[in-house]
Amino acid sequence: GNSVTQMEGPVTLSEEAFLTINCTYTATGYPSLFWYVQYPGEGLQLLLKATKADDKGSNKGFEATYRKETTSFHLEKGSVQVSDSAVYFCALTRYSGNTPLVFGKGTRLSVIA
Amino acid sequence: GAVVSQHPSWVICKSGTSVKIECRSLDFQATTMFWYRQFPKQSLMLMATSNEGSKATYEQGVEKDKFLINHASLTLSTLTVTSAHPEDSSFYICSARGFQQGRSNQPQHFGDGTRLSIL
Numbered sequence: 001g002n003s004v005t006q007m008e009g010p011v012t013l014s015e016e017a018f019l020t021i022n023c024t025y026t027a028t029g030y031p032s033l034f035w036y037v038q039y040p041g042e043g044l045q046l047l048l049k050a051t052k053a054d055d056k057g058s059n060k061g062f063e064a065t066y067r068k069e070t071t072s073f074h075l076e077k078g079s080v081q082v083s084d085s086a087v088y089f090c091a092l093t094r095y096s097g098n099t100p101l102v103f104g105k106g107t108r109l110s111v112i113a
Numbered sequence: 114g115a116v117v118s119q120h121p122s123w124v125i126c127k128s129g130t131s132v133k134i135e136c137r138s139l140d141f142q143a144t145t146m147f148w149y150r151q152f153p154k155q156s157l158m159l160m161a162t163s164n165e166g167s168k169a170t171y172e173q174g175v176e177k178d179k180f181l182i183n184h185a186s187l188t189l190s191t192l193t194v195t196s197a198h199p200e201d202s203s204f205y206i207c208s209a210r211g212f213q214q215g216r217s218n219q220p221q222h223f224g225d226g227t228r229l230s231i232l
Contacts, residue, residue, distance in 0.1 A: 042226070044206065046223075089157070098170070100147045100159050104156065106155070106156050108154070
């Protein structure tokens with residue numbers, strides 16, 4: 001079945017450090033890939049997405065590239081801020097009617113000043 | 114953009130109480146709704162999928178008599194936790210997917226979640 005594996009957290013970085021959160025997936029066919037962010041006490045917000053191989057999703061300085069050859073969708077940001085502290089979830093879906101998003105376990109990021 | 118409203122955002126109640134959580138799509142018709150449960154510091158676990166006007170499909174291990182899901186209209190789904198007990202305390206998140214003629218790639222939109230605490 002479809003599954004998502006992302007790096008274990010927590011990840012603690014100093015402000016302005018470079019961020020990478022690894023995500024790999026297993027799926028039949030060609031899923032769409034997503035990164036969601038969850039701030040403390042809140043629901044999920046879509047951060048970025050990519051729907052086909054070699055697509056790059058980007059938003060708020062975050063980027064991720066859909067790599068079919070390595071089945072990966074790693075999240076990166078060149079310079080993190082304290083306000084980026086949150087839990088980040090990698091997810092995939094086949095976008096077919098009743099097929100829900102499948103989430104990774106989440107990676108907690110803490111950015112310290 | 115598409116908005117999903119989930120209500121209430123926080124519930125504290127006594128053991129044995131039944132609690133209803135509403136999920137509304139405000140500016141689109143949600144043909145499919147998903148209910149997730151999230152334990153502290155863990156990922157989202159899919160509980161059930163519902164389509165408007167039909168019975169929900171529950172994931173393995175989710176008690177359908179415990180978690181009643183109703184999707185009576187294209188803009189509203191409800192989750193009722195019946196006779197709630199402390200072990201039902203969790204963060205519940207709904208998600209809705211719309212339908213657009215001729216376009217299959219409709220995304221899931223999420224509500225802000227409901228934090229349920231059973232004393």
